[in-house]
Every structure is written in C-alpha cells, then in structure tokens.
Amino acid sequence: MAKKNNTQKYNINSSKNRIEPNENKKLGKTYKDTDVSKTQKIIFNSSLLLSIVSCICIAFSIYLFLKPCLENELTNWDDAGYLLNNNLIRDLSFDGIKNIFSKPIMGNYHPITILSYALEYNWFGMQPYQYHLDNLLLHILNALLVYWFLHLLCKNNMVALIASFLFGLHPMLVETVAWVADRKDLLYVLFYVSSCIIWLFYIRLGNKNGYWQYLFVLLFALFSLLSKPVAVTLPFSLLLIDYFEGRKINWELVLEKSPLFILSLVFGIIAIKIQKDTGAINSTNISYSFLERIALGSFAFAIYVYKLIFPLGLHCFYPYPAKINNVLPYLFYVYPLGIILFFGVIWRFFRFNKIVVFGISFFVTNIVLLIQLVPVGDAIVAERYTYLSCIGVFYLISCFIYFLYNRLTKITYKYIMILFVVMYIYVLGYQSNLRCRDWHDSVSLWTSEIKEESINAPIAYNNLAYGYFTKYSDINTNKEEKKIDLDSAFISMKQSVALTPYFVNSIRGLGMLYFAHKDFDSALFYFKRVIDLKPTAEAYGDYGKVLDMKGFEDSALIEYNLSIEMNPNLYPQYFNRSQILKRKNRYEEAEKDLNKAIELKPEISELYYARSYCYAKKGDKKNAAKDIEKAKSLGFTKIDTTYYRIMKTQ
Numbered sequence: 001m002a003k004k005n006n007t008q009k010y011n012i013n014s015s016k017n018r019i020e021p022n023e024n025k026k027l028g029k030t031y032k033d034t035d036v037s038k039t040q041k042i043i044f045n046s047s048l049l050l051s052i053v054s055c056i057c058i059a060f061s062i063y064l065f066l067k068p069c070l071e072n073e074l075t076n077w078d079d080a081g082y083l084l085n086n087n088l089i090r091d092l093s094f095d096g097i098k099n100i101f102s103k104p105i106m107g108n109y110h111p112i113t114i115l116s117y118a119l120e121y122n123w124f125g126m127q128p129y130q131y132h133l134d135n136l137l138l139h140i141l142n143a144l145l146v147y148w149f150l151h152l153l154c155k156n157n158m159v160a161l162i163a164s165f166l167f168g169l170h171p172m173l174v175e176t177v178a179w180v181a182d183r184k185d186l187l188y189v190l191f192y193v194s195s196c197i198i199w200l201f202y203i204r205l206g207n208k209n210g211y212w213q214y215l216f217v218l219l220f221a222l223f224s225l226l227s228k229p230v231a232v233t234l235p236f237s238l239l240l241i242d243y244f245e246g247r248k249i250n251w252e253l254v255l256e257k258s259p260l261f262i263l264s265l266v267f268g269i270i271a272i273k274i275q276k277d278t279g280a281i282n283s284t285n286i287s288y289s290f291l292e293r294i295a296l297g298s299f300a301f302a303i304y305v306y307k308l309i310f311p312l313g314l315h316c317f318y319p320y321p322a323k324i325n326n327v328l329p330y331l332f333y334v335y336p337l338g339i340i341l342f343f344g345v346i347w348r349f350f351r352f353n354k355i356v357v358f359g360i361s362f363f364v365t366n367i368v369l370l371i372q373l374v375p376v377g378d379a380i381v382a383e384r385y386t387y388l389s390c391i392g393v394f395y396l397i398s399c400f401i402y403f404l405y406n407r408l409t410k411i412t413y414k415y416i417m418i419l420f421v422v423m424y425i426y427v428l429g430y431q432s433n434l435r436c437r438d439w440h441d442s443v444s445l446w447t448s449e450i451k452e453e454s455i456n457a458p459i460a461y462n463n464l465a466y467g468y469f470t471k472y473s474d475i476n477t478n479k480e481e482k483k484i485d486l487d488s489a490f491i492s493m494k495q496s497v498a499l500t501p502y503f504v505n506s507i508r509g510l511g512m513l514y515f516a517h518k519d520f521d522s523a524l525f526y527f528k529r530v531i532d533l534k535p536t537a538e539a540y541g542d543y544g545k546v547l548d549m550k551g552f553e554d555s556a557l558i559e560y561n562l563s564i565e566m567n568p569n570l571y572p573q574y575f576n577r578s579q580i581l582k583r584k585n586r587y588e589e590a591e592k593d594l595n596k597a598i599e600l601k602p603e604i605s606e607l608y609y610a611r612s613y614c615y616a617k618k619g620d621k622k623n624a625a626k627d628i629e630k631a632k633s634l635g636f637t638k639i640d641t642t643y644y645r646i647m648k649t650q
Contacts, residue, residue: 002113002446014196016129031581039491039604042390047157050157051151051157054147054160054161055144055147056142057161058140058143058147058164058165058168059140059143059144059318060163061165061168061425061429062136062139062140062143062169063136063140063390064170064429064434065169065429065430065432065433066136066139066169066174066177066178066436067136067436068433068436068437068440068616069132069135069136069174069177069436069439070132070133070136071127071129071439071440072128072132072436072440072441073128073441073442074128074131074180074414074440075179075181075439075440075441075442075445075467075491076442076463076466076467076470077179077181077316077445077463078106078179078181079167079179079180079181080113080178080386081105081106081181082083082105082106082117082181083117083121083126083131083180083181083383084126086105086117087600087601088100088103088105088114088115088118088120089118089120089121090118090121090122090602090603091116091118091124092118092119094133094630096118097115097118100114100118101115101513102114104274107274107275108184108228108229108271108274108275109229109267109270109274110184110187110188110227110228110229110395111224111225111226112187112226112227113183113184113187113227113228116134116183116187117131117183120134128180129484129614131180131183132178132180134183135159135176135177135178135179135180135182135183135186136177138183138186138190139176139177139186140168140452141190142167142186142189142193143167143168144164145190145193145194145197146160146163146164146167146193146391147160147163147164147201148160148197149193149196149197149391150163150164150391150395150398152197152200152461153200153241153244154355154395154399158402159395159398159399159402159406159599160398161419162394162397162398162401162402162425163391163394163397163398165425166390166394166397166398166425166428167391167394169425169429169432170308170311170390170394170426170428170432170433171311171314171428171431171434171435172307172308172311172314172383172386172390172431173383173386173387173390174314174383174432174435174436174439175316175382175384175435176383176387177384177434177436177437177486178386178436178439179316179384182384184227184228184386184557185228185384185388186232186387186389187224187227187388188224188225188227188228188231189224189388190224190227191220191221191224191231192220192221192224192231192234192237192388193225193388193391194220195220195221195224195234195238196237196238196241198213198216198217198220199213199217199238199241200241200245201213202217203241203242203245203247204245217238217260217302218260218263220261221234221260221263224531225263225264229268229270229271230269230271230369230370231264231267232264232267232268232369233263233264233365233366233369234260234264234270235257235260236365237362237365237366238257239253239254239257239258240358240361240362240365243354243357243358244354244358249591251269263448270480287434288320288328289294291333292328292332293372293373293625294336294373295328295332295333295336296320296321296328296332296372296380297334297371297372297373298332298335298336298338298339298371298511299332299338299380300371300381301335301367301371302335302338302339303318303381304367304371304381304385304386304389305363305393307383307386307387308390308393309393309397311428311431312434314383314452315449315451315453316383316445316449317336317379317449317453317460318379318380318381318382318453318459319340319378319379319380319453319457319459320378320379320380320385321380322456339488341583346360349533355395355399356396358392358395359392359393359395359396359399360392360396361392362389362391362392362395363390363391363392363393364387364389364392364608365389366388366389366391366392366490367385367386367389370382370385370389378459401417401421404417405417406417417612424631434587435516441467442463442464442466442470443464443467443471444469445463445467446460446461446463446464446467449464449465451632455499456499456575457499458496458497458499458500458503458506459503460494460496460504461493461495461506462492462493462496462501462503462505462506462509463494464492465489465490465491465492465493465496465506465513466489466509466627467487468486468488468489468492469485469486469489469509469512469513470484471485471514472485472486472489472516473516473613486513486516486517489513490510493506493509493510493513494495494510496509497510502533504530504533506523507526507530507533507537508526508527508530508542510522510525510526511523511524511525511526511530511542511546512542514526515542515545515549516521520546520549520550523546524543524546524547524550527539527542527543527546528543530542530543531543536566536567537562537564537566537567537570537573538563538567538570539563540560540562540563540566541559541560541563541570541572541573541576543559544556544557544558544559544563544573545576545578546559548576548579549560551556553580553583553584555613556576557577558581560573560576560580561577564577569600570600571596571597571600571601571604574593574594574596574597574600575593575594575597575606575607575610577593578590578591578593578594578597578610579610581593582610582613582614585588586612587613587614587617587618590614591611591614591615592615594607594610594611595611598611603634604633604634605630605631605632605634605636606631606636607631608627608630608631608634608636609627609631609636609638609639610629611627611629612624612625612627612628612631612647615627616643616647620650621647621648624647625644625647625648628643628644628647
C-alpha cells in the first residue's frame with residue numbers, strides 16, 4: 001500500500017478563519033510546531049494590519065465627506081425640545097440626574113440620550129459645533145463597530161469593509177448624523193451592535209468567561225434601551241446570530257435570552273404608555289382601517305428597501321398619503337402583494353442560504369416596529385429608522401459584490417469591478433456631503449424638503465416660516481433683511497394654512513407673525529381660532545399677550561391664569577403676568593411669578609432685571625443690585641445706569 005503524504009494534511013478551517021493542522025501528532029517531522037506557530041503569527045499579523053488600515057480608511061472617509069455638518073446650526077425640528085427648552089440638561093446634580101432618569105422628553109423615554117446632552121451643555125454650553133462633532137464621532141464609532149461585527153460574523157474583510165463604507169457614507173443615514181435631536185439613534189445602535197459583538201464571543205468561546213460576557217451583553221442591552229426603547233428587538237437579533245453560527249434554534253436558546261426578553265417587555269410597555277399619554281400614537285388627522293395600515297406598512301417597507309439601494313429624492317419628512325373621497329388610492333394595495341411575492345421568492349430559492357436569510361431577517365427584525373402598522377407621529381417613513389436595520393441590507397449587497405468578484409476570472413475584470421465599487425461609494429459620499437449642507441439651518445432644511453415634497457407639506461412650510469421668523473428676530477439682522485425674512489415667513493405660513501386649514505401650528509404661527517407686525521387685531525383673530533380648535537396653555541398665553549398689548553389688562557390676567565393652570569411649567573406666562581402685576585403695584589405677587597420663571601429658566605437675563613424692580617420697591621437695594629449684576633453677567637444690555645447706581649448705593 002502506498003504511503004500517504006502527510007504534507008497535505010493542512011486545510012482552511014472556515015469556522016475559525018485560520019490555517020491549522022488536522023492532526024499535529026501524526027505529522028511527524030514534515031511540519032514542526034514552530035513552523036505552524038510562525039505561519040499562524042504571520043497570518044494573524046497581516047490580518048490585524050489589514051483590519052487597522054481598513055478602520056483608518058473608514059474613519060477618515062466618513063470625516064472627509066460628512067464634515068460639513070460641523071458648520072451646521074440647530075434646527076427648529078425638535079432641537080429646541082431636546083436642548084434649547086429642556087431644563088433637564090441644565091442640572092447635573094444628583095437630583096438633576098434623577099430627574100433625567102425619571103422624566104420622559106418629547107414623548108420618549110431615553111435618559112442616556114438626555115444625559116449626553118446634559119454633559120455637553122455643562123461642559124460647552126449651547127455651542128452647535130460641539131453637539132454636531134459628538135454626533136459625527138459617534139457615527140464613525142458605529143461604522144467601526146459594524147465593521148468589527150461583520151468581520152467577526154463572516155470572517156471576510158472585503159465584505160465587512162464594503163458594508164461599513166455603505167453604512168458610514170450612505171446619504172439616507174445623514175439625517176441621524178446631521179440632526180442633533182437624533183442622538184438617540186446613534187447611541188442605541190452603539191450599544192446594540194456592541195451587544196451583538198460580545199454575543200459572538202460568548203457563543204464561540206463557550207464556558208470560558210461566559211458569565212462575564214453574558215453580563216456585558218445584558219449591560220449594553222440595558223444602555224441601548226435607555227438610549228432608545230426601539231432596542232427591544234435585540235434578543236431577536238441575537239437569535240439570528242445563533243442561527244448564522246449554526247446553533248439549533250429551540251426553546252433552550254430562547255430561555256437563554258429570557259433576561260433580555262424581560263428587559264424588552266418592560267421597556268416596550270413603558271414606551272407605549274408614554275406615547276399614549278403624550279398623544280403620539282394615532283396622532284394623525286386621518287384615520288386608516290386595518291387593511292389600509294397593512295397597505296401603508298408594505299409601502300413603507302418597500303420605500304426603505306428602494307432608497308437604501310437607490311438613495312434618490314431624500315427628504316426629512318414623509319407625510320401620510322391623502323385619501324381621495326375617504327379612500328386610500330388603490331395603488332397602495334399592490335405593495336402587500338409585492339411583499340408577499342418577494343418573501344415567496346426568498347423562501348423558494350434562498351431559504352437554505354444563511355447569508356440571505358440572516359441579512360433579510362436582520363433588516364425585517366429591526367424595521368418591522370417602525371413601518372407604522374401602529375401609527376406613531378405624522379410621518380409614514382423616516383430615514384433615521386433605517387440606521388440599524390440597514391446593516392442587513394448592506395451586508396447582503398457586500399456579499400453579492402464579493403460573490404461577483406470571485407466569479408470573475410481575469411484580474412483586469414476584478415480591478416474594473418473594484419473601481420466601480422469605489423466610484424459608487426464615492427458617489428454616496430458626495431451625496432451625503434450635499435445632504436449635510438441641507439441640514440445647515442432651519443431655512444435650508446425645509447427649503448430642501450419643499451423641493452421634494454411641495455404639494456403635501458404643510459409642516460415643511462410651517463417650519464420654514466418659523467425659520468425665517470427666527471432670522472427676523474435675530475438682533476444682528478439689518479432692517480432690509482428683517483423685512484425680507486418677515487415677508488418670507490408670511491408667505492410660507494399662509495401656504496401651510498392653505499394646504500391644511502385646520503393645522504393649529506400654522507394658524508398660531510400666523511398669529512405670531514401678525515403680532516410681530518403689530519397688527520394686533522389680526523393676531524387676536526388667529527389666536528382665538530387656535531383656542532377654538534385646540535385650547536392649550538400656549539394658546540391662552542398667546543391670547544393674553546395680545547389682550548395686554550391692546551390695553552385689556554384684566555382680561556389678559558384671566559388668560560394667563562388659565563394658561564398657568566393648564567401648564568405650570570411655561571416661564572413666559574409667569575413673566576408676562578408679572579409685568580401686569582407690577583403695573584398694578586402688586587409687587588409681592590409679581591416677585592413670586594418672577595421667582596417661578598427664574599426657577600424654570602435660570603439663564604434668561606431679562607427675568608433677573610425685572611425682579612430687581614420688585615426688590616427695589618420693597619427697599620431691598622442689596623438684592624436688587626445683585627439681580628442687576630446677574631442680568632448683566634447673562635448678557636442683558638438694556639440697563640438703566642442711573643437706576644443701577646442708586647441700587648448699588650447702600
């Protein structure tokens with residue numbers, strides 16, 4: 001019998017991604033352990049170097065293409081709610097942090113996100129650059145985590161690299177990076193993908209340090225949920241990783257993740273309750289039946305997939321389609337059939353292909369809660385919702401590219417394909433660069449929105465008008481620019497009302513514009529209309545302010561009282577009421593109102609200056625002078641020097 005050639009007993013172990021001997025003890029003198037060790041060391045070092053170079057390229061490319069967002073301002077789309085008008089971020093004491101973790105903001109519970117804003121505010125103040133820089137750095141870190149996760153998962157640097165470039169430079173994800181208010185998506189994905197990476201180590205290393213790895217998975221899962229509750233899908237994603245790794249899916253694996261499922265259940269209940277309490281669920285003005293919801297959900301699913309592959313016509317707000325004679329256009333009922341056909345094809349031809357099943361399942365798992373089967377908010381599609389789910393699609397695209405690359409026989413064709421992929425990624429980066437500029441400020445953001453959605457965009461016209469009005473209110477704007485900004489605000493707001501006559505925000509906006517134009521009768525008309533449509537604390541406050549300007553002080557006090565009774569946390573109402581009380585020589589009451597206003601908004605200089613007069617009338621020059629100095633330190637410039645000198649004289 002011929003002697004077997006032991007020199008051939010080496011193979012590539014795909015599960016461990018390294019070259020190793022089948023049976024070291026039987027190799028004899030042909031291969032020595034030292035030779036094997038050297039070979040493994042060379043492969044490890046080259047792989048590590050390639051990974052480091054890949055990560056540097058990813059980080060540098062993202063920064064290069066997305067750095068225009070560092071020059072952006074805050075917008076009037078939720079940035080005010082999370083930053084400018086959010087008192088929670090101004091207090092980093094023990095009680096302040098306790099409030100951050102106990103109070104929802106903007107209809108959501110995401111305390112870690114709010115805590116990140118609080119840290120930035122207390123270290124850097126309200127400088128837009130710092131918030132944008134941190135968003136960009138978080139996005140770069142997330143892209144590197146995606147690279148690490150996919151590299152570990154498929155053990156293929158090319159696939160991981162392409163997918164990470166797609167994630168880092170895709171224009172559909174720019175919204176999450178360039179919009180300060182979307183910090184929650186950056187943070188929850190950071191902890192989510194970190195959990196997936198640790199889970200891979202947990203199931204591959206078996207019992208070795210398994211306890212600590214599982215503990216870190218739980219910890220990062222909790223952080224992800226505290227950043228954004230949509231992370232409730234994490235245990236399902238971990239089951240997909242189990243499937244990809246060849247673990248048999250059974251009840252034992254489900255029970256293994258029971259603490260994660262419990263966390264998801266708890267945070268899911270909290271999120272639903274908060275959104276119900278704040279009116280976010282079923283908040284659209286149009287009602288849809290169950291079948292219509294299925295049709296719209298299928299439409300949203302198709303839009304997400306299409307725009308991830310062909311990122312054209314991107315904009316920040318996708319309104320629900322209008323019904324015609326109270327009937328949804330029949331075209332929308334084609335989408336469910338298309339979705340059924342799509343999954344039918346996948347099942348027929350690819351159900352045994354782990355790559356396809358994992359990629360599609362990861363996308364579906366992390367988008368299914370966001371396709372508005374249960375309506376939350378006024379938009380049917382939101383680009384930021386793809387920030388995690390897109391990983392599944394990009395993984396599939398990258399694997400397909402790698403598959404085609406390997407099928408090519410000539411090296412020239414391989415180079416041409418690499419060049420094509422690089423050009424495609426460059427085009428995506430260029431689009432993202434332009435998209436960052438759309439987010440420069442409120443005017444540029446909503447102008448770009450109207451270009452894409454000019455017919456059914458009352459919110460865009462409304463927010464554009466507020467953007468122009470903000471520019472009009474800027475003390476650094478000259479008279480000519482002020483007139484242009486005010487006229488532009490009027491045109492945009494009237495267009496919004498014309499599109500949706502019962503849109504309260506725009507009606508209120510018209511009232512504010514007429515008030516700024518000193519047309520108090522028109523302002524009174526529109527503010528009264530707001531009260532008739534939707535009586536809120538802000539509406540009564542607006543109405544009272546106009547009544548005060550027209551000289552009806554007693555009627556104005558009644559409106560302010562109603563406003564404060566409805567919402568005791570609006571500082572303008574206390575300030576405005578205190579001004580009437582001072583004119584009526586009711587200084588004790590005025591002082592109480594100003595104390596409350598300062599408690600709510602301690603950074604407003606005008607409040608301290610107003611309170612100084614209350615102290616002065618009581619003969620308390622010391623506190624009056626102290627308040628004047630405080631107002632001055634906060635930037636108040638309209639100080640009566642004679643009055644200040646008198647108060648400083650003890």
